[in-house]
Each structure stands twice: as structure tokens, then as C-alpha cells.
Amino acid sequence: MSLIANRYARALYEAAASKDAVEAVQGDLSSLEAVLAKASFRAAILDPDVPAGQRADLLRKQVDKAHVLTRSLIDVLFRRHRFAILNEIPEAFAALVRRVRGEETGIVETAHALGADQITKLEERAGGLSGKKVSLEQVTNPKLLGGVRLQVGNTLYDSSVASALEELERQLLEVPIH
Amino acid sequence: MDLKPSEVTSVLKEEIEGFEGQMKKSNVGTVLSVGDGVARIHGLDECMMSELIEFPNGVFGLALNLEEDNVGAVLLGQETAVKEGDRVKTTGRVISVPTGMGMIGRVTDALGKPMDGKGPIEFSDEDLRPIEGRAPSVPERQPVDEPLQTGIKAIDTMIPIGRGQRELIIGDRATGKTALLVDTILSQRSTGGGDPNNPDQMICIYVAVGQKQSTVKAVAQKLEETGAMAYTIIVSAPASAPAAMQFLAPYGGCAMGERLRDEGRHVVIMYDDLYKQALAYRQVMLLLRRPPGREAFPGDVFNLHSRLLERAAKMSDANGGGSLTALPVVETQEGDVSAYIPTNVISITDGQIFLESNLFNAGQRPAVNAGISVSRVGGAAQIPAIKKVAGGLRIGLAQYRELAAFAQFGSDLDKATQQQINRGRRLEELLKQPQYEPVEVEVQVALIYAGTSGGLDEVPAERVSEFEKAYTDHLQANHRDLLDTIKNDKKWSDELAGKFDEVCASFRKEFLA
Numbered sequence: 269m270s271l272i273a274n275r276y277a278r279a280l281y282e283a284a285a286s287k288d289a290v291e292a293v294q295g296d297l298s299s300l301e302a303v304l305a306k307a308s309f310r311a312a313i314l315d316p317d318v319p320a321g322q323r324a325d326l327l328r329k330q331v332d333k334a335h336v337l338t339r340s341l342i343d344v345l346f347r348r349h350r351f352a353i354l355n356e357i358p359e360a361f362a363a364l365v366r367r368v369r370g371e372e373t374g375i376v377e378t379a380h381a382l383g384a385d386q387i388t389k390l391e392e393r394a395g396g397l398s399g400k401k402v403s404l405e406q407v408t409n410p411k412l413l414g415g416v417r418l419q420v421g422n423t424l425y426d427s428s429v430a431s432a433l434e435e436l437e438r439q440l441l442e443v444p445i446h
Numbered sequence: 447m448d449l450k451p452s453e454v455t456s457v458l459k460e461e462i463e464g465f466e467g468q469m470k471k472s473n474v475g476t477v478l479s480v481g482d483g484v485a486r487i488h489g490l491d492e493c494m495m496s497e498l499i500e501f502p503n504g505v506f507g508l509a510l511n512l513e514e515d516n517v518g519a520v521l522l523g524q525e526t527a528v529k530e531g532d533r534v535k536t537t538g539r540v541i542s543v544p545t546g547m548g549m550i551g552r553v554t555d556a557l558g559k560p561m562d563g564k565g566p567i568e569f570s571d572e573d574l575r576p577i578e579g580r581a582p583s584v585p586e587r588q589p590v591d592e593p594l595q596t597g598i599k600a601i602d603t604m605i606p607i608g609r610g611q612r613e614l615i616i617g618d619r620a621t622g623k624t625a626l627l628v629d630t631i632l633s634q635r636s637t638g639g640g641d642p643n644n645p646d647q648m649i650c651i652y653v654a655v656g657q658k659q660s661t662v663k664a665v666a667q668k669l670e671e672t673g674a675m676a677y678t679i680i681v682s683a684p685a686s687a688p689a690a691m692q693f694l695a696p697y698g699g700c701a702m703g704e705r706l707r708d709e710g711r712h713v714v715i716m717y718d719d720l721y722k723q724a725l726a727y728r729q730v731m732l733l734l735r736r737p738p739g740r741e742a743f744p745g746d747v748f749n750l751h752s753r754l755l756e757r758a759a760k761m762s763d764a765n766g767g768g769s770l771t772a773l774p775v776v777e778t779q780e781g782d783v784s785a786y787i788p789t790n791v792i793s794i795t796d797g798q799i800f801l802e803s804n805l806f807n808a809g810q811r812p813a814v815n816a817g818i819s820v821s822r823v824g825g826a827a828q829i830p831a832i833k834k835v836a837g838g839l840r841i842g843l844a845q846y847r848e849l850a851a852f853a854q855f856g857s858d859l860d861k862a863t864q865q866q867i868n869r870g871r872r873l874e875e876l877l878k879q880p881q882y883e884p885v886e887v888e889v890q891v892a893l894i895y896a897g898t899s900g901g902l903d904e905v906p907a908e909r910v911s912e913f914e915k916a917y918t919d920h921l922q923a924n925h926r927d928l929l930d931t932i933k934n935d936k937k938w939s940d941e942l943a944g945k946f947d948e949v950c951a952s953f954r955k956e957f958l959a
Binding site: 270271274419421422423424425426431438 | 469470471472473474489490491514533535
């Protein structure tokens, strides 16, 4: 996520929060994200051969029923020639909302798939460790062999067999040879 | 290879027993880009300045730029082992080097890893010291008053260096800067017989930055041959090492010296050279996109050197009374001492020794320009005997040079002037000294006295060095008692002067016969 997208997202969030419209704007942004996911649409928006005014109109049509702040965002981006970061803004905005609400996403890596109750338990544990409300995404990685590798935000909690073995390898290599 | 099986098993056992509930917490990030020895990393939001960070495949890096959305780091290992998207971890440690007696006699890289093929260096965790250290404060120090004998007549007599001083050695390429350092190391054998365990033995640390590997090898070999390696550490970041290693090497060497200094030992550290270190620092900082300043050096290049050289100190008796003397070297381009880095280092140090290529080519070796070389510690760092004897040497030489310039016009000279020129020529000859032949301080006193008192006036100028050699041998063989008097009492008296006059006169008669 670029610095600029973060700045626009923050400005949008602050404006939305003061008007009590965070959820409405977030809803608009996620529908915009869905539209932008279409490669042909995104290509049209970023195509320098299409006059900027036409591209802005195309976008405005997509958000004509949206909240006034979302429509203004499109206008501001158009005026400042920043369409290139448009597809980053929904994600940046969502991250900001999560941060303010004390929520955090995480990834849990295990060698074998976990059950739903195990995930819930892990989410609770992760919440206890990080002090936030954590929602976990599950990834199965047989290379871990066993144990759990849990990443919440930028913090990694590693108790996998693979990393313990790596550590052991390093310790063995450090044994002085006489 | 003798790997003890029990050790391996016990390591395994501990690992297996401790496995349950074992969890490592670390702050992570992702490599955005890597190239030219620097990496940019996204994430690492808890990373600290100068923290060591771990890349995959055992490569480490040093965080130097903490920005809003990324961390800039220099790589301390192979950059080809790191790729975009790799996961990076913080370690919570700052960069450290092993220190202590185990390092003495070894050749290591900037981070204290052995490079001499003599096997691993044994050290414990307590021996690790961060390479960046705090310089001793004012109450922890005491004034510099003990001499560091370089064994070089021109320096010990006219530009004395004290223990705890910072004396810059500056000159163009190939003017004998490294040779001067090697001679100084060789001369330190006289402090404690070359035994590193003798508390009086001066420990030498030679930090080679951006040097040719062949030069480092030549220095190491010379030290090995003469037995000087027994009390020397070589820290080498040759020209082939990554730029980050080159700018870190002086700090690594300094941390090793500080450990010994704090234990009350006397240490001399030589940075050969700081100009190349500044170049390496400039390279890294430009790649990290720090704003360039004068000569494209980053704004903190002055601090780079001042914080390093401030760590040289003579400690107070309450703090062990040890010392760390710094002899930084700066190479000038075409004798330009007013360039950026030379002026910076001149202003930081307590004096400088100028080596000039004109003098070097004219056969005056060591090519010290006595006129513009100074030591701001001065006579406080000389034993009284040499202070007394060498008092008039600098002035005598300066007068001689002035008169010699006039004498070239070939006009008739009065007797006094003629005599002054004669003596000056002999003094100049006396200050010449071959490489790898340091002279003990008591012999220096005897020789300089012979020169300044007129004892050499009758010896033809071209035979002065021959006379000097024979006279030294004669003194060592037949008048060791006189030399020992100077060595032990460190004083000079009229009585002693009279005795030396006698010895010199009778030897001269024999020599000239």
C-alpha cells in the first residue's frame, strides 16, 4: 500500500467519521473495489489514451448513488491526477477502520487444516497476546511439519516444528570444533 | 574434526524437552526491493534504529533509515541470497563484536569473524560488545601525559604522541603512511617484551579499511615474522568487502580496543584509512537516498569520524588508568589538505603528521614535514630527557632550511652561518630512518644529543647514517649503563651530557681514523 493511498484514506476516514458516515463510505468503497476488480474496467480507468474527463465520468456513473464523500473523493482524485491509487484506497480505508475499532487480521499457518472451534480458540489466544480483536485467515502449509505459526499484524508468533529445527541446525553449526 | 557426541545429544535433548510451549515472538516485514547492498522493507513497525535484522538464508542487515512506510537497511552478507517478498525479522539486538584477549594475534573481518584460517575464536556472550559505544565523559578521563614511543626519531623528538591522544597521519598515496604505522607496531614490543599477558605491553589494533588484500597480507606477514602479531589485532574490511562492512570496521576495531582500555590496558588503534571509510559511508547513504551535502557526502559525515575518534581516551586512575590512542590515517589527493574529509579529521584530532611526496622522493624517509606537523599534546607526552635534548631540534632545522635556501645563491657566508648549515644538514641526515628499524627512546636521546651538541659536525654529511649505525652498536655494546640510566631515570643532566660528549668524541676519532 502506498504512502499516498494511506494519506487519502486517512483524510476520507476523518471526514467520514465527523459526519458519522464511516459505514456508508466503506460500503461504497467495497462496491467500488468489486467494480475495479474487473480488469477491463480498471484498464479503461488507467488508460492515458482516454481523456481524463471521460474516465472521471465513467467513474462518477458508478458512484452516483453513493455517499457525497465518496463522490467527492472521485472528484478530488480526478483533479489531482491520482486515479492510479484508486484501487488501493478501499484496502487502506478498511485497514484504518479495523485499526480504529481495535481489530486486527492475522494469518494462522499450520501443517494440517484446523477445525472451526480451534480457529475460534486461536483467535481468542491471539486477541489476548495482541490486545486486539483478531480475525484469522487459515493457511495450510505442510512444510511446517507441526505446531502453529501465527502472524498478527507485523508480529510473528512462531512455535512451528520447522522453525525449531532451523534453530537447532544453527545451534549445531555453532558448536566449536576443536 | 572432534564433535563431542554428548554435546550434540544434550543440545537435542534440551530442544526436545523444551519444545512444548516454546514460542518465539518477533516483529516481521517483507522485502520490497533489494540491490546494491541495500534493502527496503515494508512492515517492521517495531524496528529500532541500528537494530540488527535477520533475512532468510542467514543474511543479516542493519536498519539505518526508519521511514513512514518502509525501513531502509544495509546488508551485511550476500545480497544474492535475498529476494523481493522475503520475510524479514527483527532481532532486538544491536550489532556487536567479540572482544577480549582471545582476539589478540588474530586477523578478523569488521564483525570479528576470523579471516586468518587459524580456526574459530572462542568467546562467551559477555565478550560481545556493541560496536557503537559511548565516549568516556570528562570525569572519567585524565590528561594525556604518558608517551607512546613510535620508535621513529622524527616523530618521537619533534611531534610526540601521548597515550590517549588522537594523532592524524596525512599524506598522498605512497608517502609511507602504512609503513609508519607498521614501524609503530614493531616499536611497541619494547613496552612489555611482546608478551600480551604482560600488563605493560601495549596492544595494537590495525584496522584496514578499503585496502588491497595484498597490502593487508603484507602487513600481517611482516608482523608475524617479527613476532609483533603476538600483541596485535588486525581488523580487515578490504576493498572487496561490502561497503557497509567497510564503514563499520573502525567501530568494530574500536569496540575491541575499548574493552582492553576499560580493563586498564594501553591500546593503540590505527584506522587505515578514514577517507576510504567516508567513501564507503557515502555510497551506502546515497543508496539509502539520504540527502547529499558537500562533495556528495551525507550531512553526518563529520559525526561519523568525531564519534569514532572521541572514544580514544586516557582513563582516570579510578577507571583503571588504561588508554586508547587513535592514529587515524587520511589519504589526500595531490597534497590537498583543505579538501572536505582532511579538514574534518584535522579539526577533530589533537595534531597531525604530514607526509609529503617531495620529501619522500628526495630520499627523506620517513617523509615527515616537520614544519607543518604538530602535536597539540606536545612535551607533556615526552620523557624529560628527550624533551630536553630535542628542544632545539625543530627550530634548528627550520633555521637551517631558511639559510639553505639563501646559500643556494652561492654568496660568501660567514662562519656562523656556514656552521649552522653544516649542522642542519647532519641533523636532517640523522632523522632519516630505514623502514622496520624502530629506535629505542634512550638511543634516540643519545643520537639527537650528538647531533644538536655538534658531535657530528666533523663527520661528513654523507657518512652520518653510517656513523649513526656504528655509534648505536658501540653504545649498546660498551655503554649500556649510560643508556639504562636514561631508560630508568628518564632524566637528562649535565653530568650525563658530559659522559656522552666523551664517549662520542672518542668514538668519532676511531670512526674517522
